[in-house]
Amino acid sequence: MVLRVGVDNLTKKLLVLFAVFILLFSPLASFPVSADIDPDEDNDSDGYDSDGDGIISDEEKYTNLEEYLNNTNPNDEDTDDGGAWDGWEVYYGFNPKSSSDDADDNDGDSLVNSIEFYWDSDPFSTDTDQDGMPDGWEDTYSDRIVDGIGCGLDPTDGSDKFDDPDSDGSDNLREYQEETNPCDPDSDDDGDPDGEDPPPVDPGDDDDDESNPDTGATDGNVTIYEIFDPVLGTMKRWTSLDGLLYDDQASNPTDMYTMYNYDSDKWE
Known part of the structure; x- marks a missing residue:
């Protein structure tokens, strides 16, 4: 009987020591x-x-x-x-x-994982909602931070590509494609709404040594834009016509009206 009691007491002591060990050294210790x-x-x-x-x-x-x-x-x-x-x-x-x-930004969409978690967007997809606008770009113009820049874009809402929060006639997807601000009706501050501006023109050649450089095409060139009314159900098209300015002082003057170059890529 004494031996049994002694064994029981020893067992209890071992169990207590084991419990202390678990609490001190197990993953749950802290x-x-x-x-x-x-x-x-x-x-x-x-x-x-x-x-x-x-x-x-x-x-x-x-x-x-x-x-x-x-x-x-x-x-x-x-x-x-x-x-x-x-x-x-x-x-x-x-x-x-x-x-x-x-x-980290595993998908390279300019959204770190903690912000991907905030949106519940996919940290391994650059465009979670598959609307043609990258998650990071939509976050920039979202209302996540109250900074006066955003206008309600959401990287998990695919329907917002059709929205036009700044009412400039250009929806969000087009604003992204043309690198304009979806929250600013006149991104380039030229007095015309983004939706009425022609497509961007290459900046021109800074090394042409002209005394009065212009702000659009290469000096000496004229760029003409035309808007054609679309047939019902079709997309609106732009034409870009670049003509070399007539120089009557040149040895071989070139007629500006014959130097047109139709750019079929200018469409929306």
């Missing part, structure tokens, strides 16, 4: 201990809604057991404080314990 932790639950609700239905299903939870196995904090949705939640980082293969990858 985290608060709760007697009610369920391995299948997600205490901090940092799972990722990968199918976008607004509900975190059991398969989408970043469970307490997964937190333990990854040595992340089951009571902190962003263990590394990098800006992206643990479950999102694990879903996309990032390290939830390192904030350095939150500042």
Whole structure:
């Protein structure tokens, strides 16, 4: 009987020592201990809604057991404080314990991963909503930061390519293609709305030694733009006609009206 009691006491001491060892040296050592932790639950609700239905299903939870196995904090949705939640980082293969990858731009769209998380955009796709405008460009003109620059673009909303927030007659997709500002009706401040401006002209040759350089085509050239009314259901077309300015002092004067070059790429 005494031997049995002695063995029981020894067992209890060993169990206590084992518990202390676990608390000191296990991955959970630095985290608060709760007697009610369920391995299948997600205490901090940092799972990722990968199918976008607004509900975190059991398969989408970043469970307490997964937190333990990854040595992340089951009571902190962003263990590394990098800006992206643990479950999102694990879903996309990032390290939830390192904030350095939150500042990476894996797809080169000018959006770092923490901002991709903010938008719920794809960190491995330059154009998440496939609307022809890169995520980073849309973010620049979004309302994410109240800075007076944005006008509501959203890198996860493919329909905004048809919007015209500055009411200049040029929708967002065209603004991107022509490198104009979708939030400014007159990007070049020339007095004409972007939608009525002709397509951009090459800046010209700075080395032509003309005394009065112009701001458009090479000095001595004239650029003429014409807008043709489209047939119903067709796209509007531009023509760009470049003519060499007539020089009656030259030994072989060239008729400016015969130097036209039709540019069929100028269309929208």
